Amino acid sequence: xxxxxIVLLFLLGVALIVKGGDAFVDASSWIAEAFHIPKFMIxxxxxxxxxxxxxxxxxxxxxxxxxxxxxxxxxxxxxxxNVGLIMGISILCMPSRxxxxxxxxxxxxxxxxxxxxxxxSRGGSLSLRRGAVLLAVFLVFFWQNxxxxxxxxxxxxxxxxxxxxxxxxxAKFLLGAAGIVLGAQLLVDNGSALARLLGVPExxxxxxxxxxxxxxxxxxxxLTAIAKKQASLSIGNxxxxxxxxxxxxxxxxxxxSQGSLPISAQSARLDFPACFLVCLIAVLPPLxxxxxxxxxxxxxxxxYAGYLSALCTAFL
Numbered sequence: 001x002x003x004x005x006i007v008l009l010f011l012l013g014v015a016l017i018v019k020g021g022d023a024f025v026d027a028s029s030w031i032a033e034a035f036h037i038p039k040f041m042i043x044x045x046x047x048x049x050x051x052x053x054x055x056x057x058x059x060x061x062x063x064x065x066x067x068x069x070x071x072x073x074x075x076x077x078x079x080x081x082n083v084g085l086i087m088g089i090s091i092l093c094m095p096s097r098x099x100x101x102x103x104x105x106x107x108x109x110x111x112x113x114x115x116x117x118x119x120x121s122r123g124g125s126l127s128l129r130r131g132a133v134l135l136a137v138f139l140v141f142f143w144q145n146x147x148x149x150x151x152x153x154x155x156x157x158x159x160x161x162x163x164x165x166x167x168x169x170x171a172k173f174l175l176g177a178a179g180i181v182l183g184a185q186l187l188v189d190n191g192s193a194l195a196r197l198l199g200v201p202e203x204x205x206x207x208x209x210x211x212x213x214x215x216x217x218x219x220x221x222x223l224t225a226i227a228k229k230q231a232s233l234s235i236g237n238x239x240x241x242x243x244x245x246x247x248x249x250x251x252x253x254x255x256x257s258q259g260s261l262p263i264s265a266q267s268a269r270l271d272f273p274a275c276f277l278v279c280l281i282a283v284l285p286p287l288x289x290x291x292x293x294x295x296x297x298x299x300x301x302x303x304y305a306g307y308l309s310a311l312c313t314a315f316l
Contacts (some may be wrong), residue, residue: 003197006190013186020179021220025228027173034166052244053177054184054214056252063253068261070206072126075249076271077211079114079242082218083278084304087238090222092297098235100290106239107283109141113246114276121263121272128259131251138247145240180220188213207271207311235292242279266314274307 055078062071113134120130191209200209218241254261281300286292 003194006193006197009186010190010194013183013188013190016179016183017187017216017220018183020176020181020183021224022176023172024176024180025221025224027169027176029228030169031173034169052241052249053181054188054216055245056249057181057185058188058210058214059249059253060256063256063261066257068253068257069264069267070210071253071257072250072261072263072267073206073271074210074214075245075253076117076267076275077207078215079245080207080271080275080278080304080307081212081215082238082242082245083282084274084300084307085212086215086219086222087235087282088297088300088304089219090226090235090238090297091292092294092301094226095292095294095297096235097291098286100287103235103239103290104287105144106141106236106243107287109137110239110242110246111276111279111283113137113243114272114279117246117250118268118272118276121261121268124263124268126250126254126261126263128251128254131254131261134247135251138244138251141240141243141247184214184216187216204311208308266311270307270310270314274303274310278303278307 055075059071059074062068062074116134116137117126120126120133188210191213192205195205195209218238222238250261278300281296281303285296
């Protein structure tokens with residue numbers, strides 16, 4: 001494939017993600033208003049499931065090809081990018097309040113998922129049995145969200161639906177999700193090809209280009225939500241996506257790779273601790289104060305920049 005075609009497909013991926021993200025957030029907000037479901041809940045379930053499809057696809061394909069380091073790096077690196085980079089940008093641009101009761105369980109589950117991953121993989125691999133522990137956390141997360149959404153619908157008072165028809169918004173939702181997934185795949189594939197042409201090691205590609213590339217749906221959804229002043233949708237999407245990355249994608253990858261994912265020294269010493277640290281910084285302050293503040297966003301961005309610097313130093 002020529003360099004010109006790689007660049008063209010890379011730019012097409014960017015365009016699909018931007019337009020898909022815009023349609024996706026519009027439709028998700030309409031669903032929340034039409035059915036009286038809290039926007040945080042929509043962000044943490046429907047939106048986060050769709051926007052984590054690129055990570056699931058990339059890690060599954062990598063695991064099936066025996067490229068387990070890339071499978072793990074993509075999933076964990078995406079969480080670190082989601083929190084350190086994307087959530088940092090979101091909080092810096094749009095500090096907001098978050099009710100503790102609505103946020104606490106999901107925030108604690110995110111920290112627990114990152115901590116469990118580190119503990120369960122200390123033996124040098126993530127077995128299928130240990131992955132089942134992470135999968136149990138995912139099932140608890142999803143079951144709780146379904147319960148809360150059902151309670152919100154049951155308690156919601158009647159009212160007028162927002163403007164726009166069901167068919168139109170369903171079409172926007174599906175087409176937006178498809179645009180995000182296809183665009184991210186084009187971006188990752190061709191971004192990786194460009195990186196290889198520049199001589200960047202595959203280890204760096206896994207936790208940087210691919211991890212950030214598959215996190216672009218969350219980034220675009222977050223930036224679109226910021227523009228539309230939908231802070232709860234943005235934070236909910238990021239937290240939900242992170243829990244899914246850690247508790248669904250890695251067990252699936254372990255199953256595909258015949259029951260065990262070997263954990264590299266880099267993942268154990270750098271990637272997993274960095275992931276756990278940014279999750280702590282993101283969750284603990286709002287649990288205490290019920291507010292996301294700009295200093296928190298700056299700290300997340302600083303930690304993520306330090307992580308990338310340490311990663312590049314280790315490889316170079």
